[in-house]
Amino acid sequence: MKTLALGLAAALALALPAQAQSKYPERPITMIVPFAAGGPTDIIARIVSENMSKTLGQQIVVENVAGAGGTTGITRAVTAAPDGYTIAMGHLGTFSAAPATYPGLKYDPINGMQTIGLAGGTPILIVAKKAFAPKDLKEFVTFVKANADKVNEAHAGVGSVSWTTCTLLKGQLGVPKLNSVAYRGTGPALNDLVSGQVDFMCDQIVSVAEQIKAGTIKAYAVASAARSPALPDVPTTKEAGLPEYQIEAWNGIAAPKGLPKEAVDKLVDALDKALNDETVKKRLLDLGTVLPTKEERTPAGFAALIKRDADKLSPVLSAAPKQ
């Protein structure tokens, strides 16, 4: 019995270095999505990872680790062993806004992780209840500034994309103390916007496009550089007279810091191939996603995006009144 055990141990000892030399990836990769299954980030993660698995020759398993505005899952992912077998799909909130929103954050998105690339951007829209007085964005700006004590803004909870983007808007309009009604998620907030209980909100095109098309709410502008093909009639903030309000809710992949170059390169390549695949492209475009540029698909380009939005958001978010 003892000899057998020794033999096994010896065999294992021999096998281990051999394994370490073989090529990455040799077993399934875990992609942590820090939100519940079915949300916008989860959908994008599943679409992209399915195709990446084909390129890598190993299955990418999506694991939903929800909690604390997504920071629980990202903490787990970027503090894991930097072996390329744990990666994460995070978004604007978890990578750019989190340091200013969560003072006790246990990871550093700027210096403490290895970026892989952007998977897609989702345009943000300023939407209002049908009966809201202002007809266009210019009127909206004047009206909100003049009636800051009467207007109600809705958002999906502190740390959410709608809260982050609307706090930025309020900061830029100079009405940071505007009455702000918190909901648990976009769905309930949208419900009350449709029924006219609240006046306006900012949210991702995925969540609001159907209601805009159905005419139950109205859209003032999309905060992107170009109009969205999904809603060609909605002007950009630049066209409508609020050029400084530019923000997108993007989703992108990151990994723990110290990842071997081989793994980084393979992941970047697999992401790029996935984003060039016609089926993936179509599914992402159907969701209203803006496909990333060549530059944004690289680790450096994605890191620059994270830094740019963090710089834009931190002053506003840190100063946001916590009622």
Place this chain on the structure above:
Amino acid sequence: MTEMFANLSLGFGVALTLKNIALCFTGCLVGTLIGVLPGVGPIATIAMLLPITFGLDPVGALIMLAGIYYGAQYGGSTTAILVNIPGEATAVVTTLDGHQMAKQGRAGVALGTAAIGSFVAGCFATLIIAALGAPLTKLALLFGPAEYFSLMVMGLCFAVVLARGSILKAFCMIMLGLLLSTVGTDLETGQERMTFGFPPLSDGIDFAVLAMGVFGFAEVLRNLENPETRDVVRTKIGRLLPSWEDIKQSIAPCLRGTFIGGTLGILPGNGAVLGPFASYTIEKKLAKDPSRFGRGAIEGVAGPESANNAGAQTAFIPLLTLGIPPNAVMALMVGAMTIHGIIPGPQVMTKNPDLFWGMIASMWIGNLMLLIINLPLVGVWVKLLQVPYRLMFPAILIFCSIGIYSVNNQPVDVAFTALFGLFGYLLIKLGFEPAPMLLGFVLGKLMEEKLRQALIISRGSFMTFIERPISAGLLLVAVAILVIALLPSMSKKRDEVFTE
């Protein structure tokens, strides 16, 4: 009218393809199988089985998920009747009389009544959705935060009055539930409350964790303490088909339950959860001899089960017409739809009519299938429950643990479930009912949210709850219920009703 039938025939055309019937059947069967296991209700079941639908086309996937949903719900009733464990909040009421019936050797009739009642309710609810789907959502739109808050106050007052044992104890449990729901990150300010700096608590306590703890684990503990008197019914199941006398007794409760459940189910904010409670109270109030309730009254099974199923189905209305999920199960459905590239909303009906009407038709087929496959299979479910407990309880615990873990992939959730299991055991020992606590917990989060929203919108004036007529009316009903229940003559009667 003709349009409605044209739409329904389109739906049946979609739902009656061989593939979709097979998917519906699989969904119902698998849903029931897992739903029967104590402590695993529809939410856990769907959460666990969601991944297996990823490979299907959207219509097929939703038909299968709907089947799992109804199957799990039906399985939950089976467990409620045979083992006295409600799979979820809405099955709590079924345990009261259903389990008593089972103890009296009428388990078969209780199961049959539940299945037939559910089927009748399902037929009506399908018609209601088909006919009134669009106009009915206007009712939901009349509800602002103030109305929701008042509605939930009314719901909790009902729960206090309805709970077994002392009103004071029930009140305490509801308050405890409300308190537990406030643990976690404050929605408005992002501040952590009552988390003691412990990160896993920052998102609050998960409903599934609490429910599986106080119902699943605690029940296991109680059974282990005294294995020979374990609550699984060992008497004969008896015949399944209710007698003519039973049918005569159940038909009116069943129709009333369908109406109440169907109406409440439309309200977003999990109005469906109130259906069985409301139906049970009404049946008890209408009964000539209310003392039979809690001792195996067939009306106490027929009414709430019908209300439950009608509500479960009409809860699809806000989801399919507005894209807004009224409860946790519907939220999972949203997830499933979006994964398949369908964004729930007003456009679904016009853009994907095959999906919309196919799903509605499949609801009816699913209900029929449950009736057909479950009545003959009751024996199998009972066998499943009669497996020796020393084999059952590790399996239940492992299954619950896997289920809990699969919700958020957080090991700490499993530990919390165990902790709540101990807590639930303590509650049972001290004579406190855990069900009102769970209801308080479920409604607490939403109540706080709606209270604060209403107050922010009214700029801090509490008058908003009285100035808005619907809200004022609901509050008035709530006060009336409490006053009536506390009247000396009534409270005496109530004690009689609930004493076993």
